[in-house]
Amino acid sequence: MTTLISRRGTRRLVRTAIGATATTALLLGAAASATTASAAPGTDSGLFGTSDPTYDGVYRQSVALIGLQAAGAKLPTSAVSWLTRQQCSDGSFVAYRPSTTDACPAADPVNFTGPDSNSTALAAMALATAGKGKEANSASRWLVANQNADGGWGYIAGSDSDANSTGLALAALDRSTNNEVKAERRGLAYLRTIAGDCSKGAAAIAYQAGQAANPLASAQALLGLNTGLPLQESPAKYTAAQRCTEKLDQQVAQYLANELKSNKGVLPSAMDATQPDYNTTSWSVIGLVGANWPLAQYSTSVKQLKANARDYVGTGSTASPAAAGTLAVVAETTGSRARSFGGVNLVSTILSTLQS
Numbered sequence: 543m544t545t546l547i548s549r550r551g552t553r554r555l556v557r558t559a560i561g562a563t564a565t566t567a568l569l570l571g572a573a574a575s576a577t578t579a580s581a582a583p584g585t586d587s588g589l590f591g592t593s594d595p596t597y598d599g600v601y602r603q604s605v606a607l608i609g610l611q612a613a614g615a616k617l618p619t620s621a622v623s624w625l626t627r628q629q630c631s632d633g634s635f636v637a638y639r640p641s642t643t644d645a646c647p648a649a650d651p652v653n654f655t656g657p658d659s660n661s662t663a664l665a666a667m668a669l670a671t672a673g674k675g676k677e678a679n680s681a682s683r684w685l686v687a688n689q690n691a692d693g694g695w696g697y698i699a700g701s702d703s704d705a706n707s708t709g710l711a712l713a714a715l716d717r718s719t720n721n722e723v724k725a726e727r728r729g730l731a732y733l734r735t736i737a738g739d740c741s742k743g744a745a746a747i748a749y750q751a752g753q754a755a756n757p758l759a760s761a762q763a764l765l766g767l768n769t770g771l772p773l774q775e776s777p778a779k780y781t782a783a784q785r786c787t788e789k790l791d792q793q794v795a796q797y798l799a800n801e802l803k804s805n806k807g808v809l810p811s812a813m814d815a816t817q818p819d820y821n822t823t824s825w826s827v828i829g830l831v832g833a834n835w836p837l838a839q840y841s842t843s844v845k846q847l848k849a850n851a852r853d854y855v856g857t858g859s860t861a862s863p864a865a866a867g868t869l870a871v872v873a874e875t876t877g878s879r880a881r882s883f884g885g886v887n888l889v890s891t892i893l894s895t896l897q898s
Contacts, residue, residue, distance in 0.1 A: 588624030590863035591895045599638030600628055600661040602864035604668035606892050609867025611671045613880035615889045618896055622672045625665060633680035634688075634699070635661040649699035659685060659695040659707045663714035670717045682718035685711050686725045692735075693728035705747045705759040708732055712766030726769060733763050737790060744800055745793035757801050757809050760794050761826040767791035768832035795833035798826045799840055807842035808850075820847060820854040824868045831875045844876050848884030855891060866891045 589595060590606040603625050610617055628639050630646035634657035639646065649656035666681035689695060694703025695711040712729045715722040738746045738755040746755030747763040768791055801809060802823070809826065811819040827843050837844075847854070847869060855865045870880035870888040880888040 586624065586897050588618070588620030588622075589897045590621060590892060591861075592859055592897065595638045596640075597637050598864070600625065600635045600665050601637065602862070602867075603628075604661075604664035605867040606863035606895075607668040607867070608664075608671055609870030609880070610889060610892055612871045612874045613889050614874075615880075615893075617672050618893070620898075621896060622669075622674065625668060625672075626674060626677055629665070629677055629681065630657060632657075633662075633677075633682075633684035634658075635665045635681065637661050651696070651698045651701035654698060656698055657684070657688075658698050659688065659711050660697055663707075663710040666714040667717050675719060679718055679720050682715055682720050682722060685714060686720075686722055689725055689728065690732075693730075693732035695729070702750060703732060704750045705733060705736055706749065706762040709762035709764070709766035712769055716769040729766060730769070733766060734790060737793070740790070740793040743793065744796040745790060746797045747794060756812065757798060757826060758812055758822055760797055761822060761829050764791060764794045764798065764829035764833060765825070767794060768829065791833050795830055795835045798830060799835060802826060802840050802843050807840075807846040818850070820850055821865070821868065823847065824854075824872050827872050827876065828868075837876060844872065844878065847872060848878070851884035851886045851888075855886060855888070857891075861891050861895055863892045863895045 586595065586599075589599065589603060591602055595602070603621065607617055607621060607625065627642045628635055630636065630639075632646075634646065636646055636655075636657055647656045649658075662681050662684055666678045666685070669675075669678040669681065685695065688699040689711075690703045692703050694705075694708040696702050696704060697707050708729050712726055712733075715726050715729075733747065736748045736751050738748065746757070747760040748755045749759040767789075807823070808818045808820065809823045811817040812822075823843055824847060827840055827847070830840050831837075851869055854862075855869065856862050866886075866888045869883055869886075870892070872878075873880040873883040873888065881890070
């Protein structure tokens with residue numbers, strides 16, 4: 543298994559979680575809560591899921607392919623082709639292109655449209671998984687070309703950097719066969735500047751500079767930190783509270799482990815604290831696996847995800863291919879099986895959503 547499991551020669555899992563702003567609606571939470579409107583029959587042969595793909599088409603396709611590969615399942619040719627056709631001529635991806643014969647729109651950070659780093663990074667990882675190295679590397683080159691001056695990435699090209707977009711971009715660059723080490727180091731340095739107080743052995747990450755740190759941003763940042771590259775930055779550039787005695791990835795992992803434990807294995811929704819957030823919980827687990835964190839410290843979360851897998855993924859026409867793909871990665875990296883995770887066959891669930 544190679545998908546998402548890479549850390550400079552070591553079998554490690556990295557990647558993905560969501561932000562606390564508009565990114566939330568377009569990333570990992572989007573698959574589980576996408577609009578119920580259906581795409582026109584026959585217009586998206588090879589797309590996973592029948593809900594409107596306007597805001598999450600590339601996202602859910604990428605995560606579904608990643609989950610299938612993690613489970614050792616054969617990737618449907620039509621699904622890989624669908625994703626390949628979505629790529630823009632410059633290597634980037636938008637959330638969804640209804641007509642792939644039309645040129646991709648220019649990036650518009652004001653109206654939140656155009657090529658975005660999140661779709662591009664996820665697609666790059668999925669394409670690498672599918673053996674589409676040329677396309678994956680083209681996407682990675684676009685990410686490098688659109689890295690902000692501060693070293694981070696924003697959601698739409700040209701927008702302010704954030705932890706979530708930066709974590710995804712770093713995860714994609716780590717999978718690239720291009721030589722992107724310089725860009726990776728700059729991205730890691732950016733994450734360091736938005737880390738919270740780590741003097742007590744744990745550090746949370748803020749979505750953007752000046753905001754309060756939170757599990758959502760921390761989980762995705764950890765996916766980027768799990769590349770394993772040293773920061774090579776002078777501690778003198780940071781405040782005393784930011785000077786950690788351990789690597790930042792371990793500090794963030796400790797924070798997430800603490801949060802999972804204090805919430806009995808399931809993180810609450812950032813939108814409604816009375817509701818469980820299985821999505822962020824899933825990707826926190828994935829980040830902890832990538833950080834080589836002891837399974838015993840988050841085994842309760844795995845059990846909770848198993849117990850609620852059917853509710854999270856859905857069934858029949860309402861099944862979320864991205865939620866199933868996310869759990870497939872959780873299952874295969876924590877000693878469980880994607881084909882029987884809490885009584886749900888995640889592989890067959892993903893495949894059952896494939897449009898013909």
